[in-house]
Amino acid sequence: MKKRKTEQNHDLLYRYGAAIALALFTVFNCIFTRNFVSVTTFWNLLVQSTTILMLAMGMTLVIATGGIDISVGSTMALSAIVLALCVSKGHIAAGVILAVLLAAAGGLFAGTLVARFRILPMVATLSLQYMLRGIAKVVVDGYRISCMNDAFTGFARIRIGGVVPIQVLIIVLTVAVMYIVVNRMSFGAKLEAYGNNPAAARISGINTMALCTFCFVLCSIFASFAGILETARVTSCDPATMGYQLETDAIAAVVVGGTPVTGGKPNILGTFCGAVLLQMVTIMVNMHNITYSYSLMIKTVIIVAAVYLHRRGHR
Amino acid sequence: MKIWNFIKKAVRSNVSLVGLFIMLVLASCINQNFLSMENLSNVFRQISLTGPIAVGMLFVILCGSIDLSVGSVFALGAVVTLYFSKYSVAMAIAMPLLCGAFFGFINGLLVGCMKMPPFVGTISTQMFIRGLVLVLIGENTYSVGKLPGSLQVLGKGEFFSFITVPAIIFVVLLAAGSFLLNRTRIGRNMYVVGGNPESATMMGISVPATLITAYTLSGMLAAFSGMIVVTRIGSAYPLTGQGNELAAIAGAVIGGAYLSGGVGKVSGTFIGVTIMGLFTNVFNMQSFLSSFWERVFTGAILIAVVFVQAVITHQKTTGKKKRKILTAS
Numbered sequence: 001m002k003k004r005k006t007e008q009n010h011d012l013l014y015r016y017g018a019a020i021a022l023a024l025f026t027v028f029n030c031i032f033t034r035n036f037v038s039v040t041t042f043w044n045l046l047v048q049s050t051t052i053l054m055l056a057m058g059m060t061l062v063i064a065t066g067g068i069d070i071s072v073g074s075t076m077a078l079s080a081i082v083l084a085l086c087v088s089k090g091h092i093a094a095g096v097i098l099a100v101l102l103a104a105a106g107g108l109f110a111g112t113l114v115a116r117f118r119i120l121p122m123v124a125t126l127s128l129q130y131m132l133r134g135i136a137k138v139v140v141d142g143y144r145i146s147c148m149n150d151a152f153t154g155f156a157r158i159r160i161g162g163v164v165p166i167q168v169l170i171i172v173l174t175v176a177v178m179y180i181v182v183n184r185m186s187f188g189a190k191l192e193a194y195g196n197n198p199a200a201a202r203i204s205g206i207n208t209m210a211l212c213t214f215c216f217v218l219c220s221i222f223a224s225f226a227g228i229l230e231t232a233r234v235t236s237c238d239p240a241t242m243g244y245q246l247e248t249d250a251i252a253a254v255v256v257g258g259t260p261v262t263g264g265k266p267n268i269l270g271t272f273c274g275a276v277l278l279q280m281v282t283i284m285v286n287m288h289n290i291t292y293s294y295s296l297m298i299k300t301v302i303i304v305a306a307v308y309l310h311r312r313g314h315r
Numbered sequence: 316m317k318i319w320n321f322i323k324k325a326v327r328s329n330v331s332l333v334g335l336f337i338m339l340v341l342a343s344c345i346n347q348n349f350l351s352m353e354n355l356s357n358v359f360r361q362i363s364l365t366g367p368i369a370v371g372m373l374f375v376i377l378c379g380s381i382d383l384s385v386g387s388v389f390a391l392g393a394v395v396t397l398y399f400s401k402y403s404v405a406m407a408i409a410m411p412l413l414c415g416a417f418f419g420f421i422n423g424l425l426v427g428c429m430k431m432p433p434f435v436g437t438i439s440t441q442m443f444i445r446g447l448v449l450v451l452i453g454e455n456t457y458s459v460g461k462l463p464g465s466l467q468v469l470g471k472g473e474f475f476s477f478i479t480v481p482a483i484i485f486v487v488l489l490a491a492g493s494f495l496l497n498r499t500r501i502g503r504n505m506y507v508v509g510g511n512p513e514s515a516t517m518m519g520i521s522v523p524a525t526l527i528t529a530y531t532l533s534g535m536l537a538a539f540s541g542m543i544v545v546t547r548i549g550s551a552y553p554l555t556g557q558g559n560e561l562a563a564i565a566g567a568v569i570g571g572a573y574l575s576g577g578v579g580k581v582s583g584t585f586i587g588v589t590i591m592g593l594f595t596n597v598f599n600m601q602s603f604l605s606s607f608w609e610r611v612f613t614g615a616i617l618i619a620v621v622f623v624q625a626v627i628t629h630q631k632t633t634g635k636k637k638r639k640i641l642t643a644s
Contacts, residue, residue, distance in 0.1 A: 068434050068435075070434075070438075113618070113622070117622060117625045117626065117629075118625055118629065119618075119621050119622060119625045120574050120575075120621075122381060122433075122434045123381075123564065123568075123574055123617070123621050124618065124621070126383075126560075126561060126564070126614075126617075127561070127613075127614035127615070127617040127618045127621075128614065128618070129614070130558075130561055130610045130611070130613060130614035130617075131610065131611045131614035131615060131618075133610060134607050134608060134609070134610030134611035134614065135611055137607040137610075138605065138607045138608055138611065141605065141607075142607060245442075248438055248441075248442050251435065251438065255435065261431070261432050261435050262432060291449070291450065291453075292449070293446045293447075293448075293449030293450040294446065294450060295446070296442050296443065296445060296446025296449070297442075297443050297446040297447060297450070299442065300439045300440070300442045300443035300446070301443075303435070303439045304425065304429075304431075304436075304439055307429075307431055307435060308429060311429075311430070
């Protein structure tokens with residue numbers, strides 16, 4: 001049966017809205033920003049957007065359930081601190097495992113509160129954000145930890161074939177895996193069902209409690225990945241500033257990407273486009289010598305516009 | 316017996332009083348000086364600086380929403396006050412309130428009319444206003460030298476050396492807030508909108524208008540709080556106010572406001588804010604745990620209170636401890 005025109009438009013906007021916006025922005029920058037069209041800028045853009053992208057991947061799942069996780073920045077900080085401590089003593093593998101496990105524990109805590117005890121995700125993760133950041137500071141007494149371990153920092157500087165930074169490979173792998181999981185496996189279908197109508201999903205036999213908790217755990221694990229990659233790139237970790245206020249960027253990437261904020265089908269490719277778009281805004285602001293503060297305002301306008309347009313596409 | 320009945324009634328209407336009592340007992344055990352007039356007036360002075368934010372947050376929570384931008388509006392209020400203090404005292408008081416009301420209005424539009432989920436809408440506003448503050452004053456502390464005397468009275472004035480002007484204003488605000496919620500139509504509307512928006516619409520109450528009112532008041536009170544603090548301190552750091560939203564939510568929630576909306580009282584918020592203030596005070600007085608732990612405990616307290624709230628509400632709505640089917644997860 002042929003879909004009505006409005007539904008066709010909605011599908012188009014949903015699936016390609018972020019990509020269209022990204023294309024428009026790229027064109028705008030190629031024309032108006034000096035030095036934008038260069039290979040270095042291209043790789044820089046992708047490498048720098050790794051952190052936001054990792055956070056946004058996990059956030060996509062949580063927002064698709066209808067909730068939110070604003071503790072990702074603090075989870076990132078805690079994982080990074082633990083990792084930095086271990087790496088500076090020479091145990092890289094143990095550090096990575098511990099970092100991921102801690103983050104998963106935090107995600108499990110948040111997920112249980114939200115799924116089982118039906119506490120508003122907003123409040124649960126807001127408190128968790130405070131607690132985790134406080135714990136991260138307590139662990140190192142507020143000091144910045146530097147991890148000058150060659151094996152570890154060398155990893156972040158690998159370039160495949162001498163050209164492609166390893167972060168790009170990680171991004172591609174992550175997006176590919178998430179796309180397959182969400183769009184080709186039953187997990188994605190269940191998630192969409194739960195996001196659209198939690199009660200109906202529960203009655204249909206989907207284990208909604210496990211699903212919801214799992215999404216929060218995954219989100220925190222992705223946050224720990226982001227922390228690991230960031231620490232490897234920057235070779236040090238400051239508990240006060242690592243991941244600070246990055247949750248808003250992650251939410252922005254997801255919202256621009258087209259995942260409905262009230263819950264619904266997660267749009268992985270859209271999130272990818274959103275993350276790159278936001279990083280492009282930051283780079284654009286930098287290259288035009290505008291102060292960083294303006295980028296905050298620009299990003300806000302983008303978020304509001306994205307929500308408005310996606311919502312209009314719904315009706 | 317009569318006294319006992321009175322106490323029972325008071326506790327039942329404000330369960331957080333029990334928490335306050337426990338906190339007072341704990342505090343006086345930990346530190347000998349706690350119950351001294353000086354210390355208690357210190358505590359009251361502290362809570363009256365950021366207390367108004369919690370009252371504003373109560374209005375928004377009653378409507379079933381939340382306002383995460385209060386920290387940024389606080390900073391904006393501070394900056395605007397400093398800027399206009401060079402021109403006239405009247406403007407220095409009016410302009411921050413106007414700015415707070417304006418951004419509160421925007422919040423209300425986003426959440427009420429555009430129907431954005433509250434967390435996305437107010438996080439966006441939070442980011443926008445923080446960016447605005449950074450644009451206005453750069454990254455360094457902003458100060459305009461000595462403030463005019465009448466402004467300084469606002470923040471630093473005292474009577475009898477323990478009743479401060481901010482405290483008096485806070486008490487007046489509490490009374491006004493209580494009056495608004497209990498005796499005016501606008502206030503009663505907030506309870507209905509938070510309790511059951513569909514019923515509210517059917518009764519003829521405009522949900523967007525109520526939300527806009529609540530957010531505007533919240534914005535005004537946050538800016539007002541920023542104004543009071545800056546007249547006391549004299550300068551404004553651009554990243555100031557971060558964390559105020561958590562403290563405000565904690566104050567309202569500990570005081571008995573349900574995050575799902577429809578339940579809450581100004582007196583409860585006062586008790587909640589006092590408990591948080593006492594906690595900070597006790598924490599600062601002890602040297603056993605480092606200051607970084609304070610954030611951990613604040614978050615933990617909020618989770619604990621919300622957890623208890625969730626369990627109680629769940630019991631109230633289903634009558635049983637747990638129901639498997641037909642409850643949306």
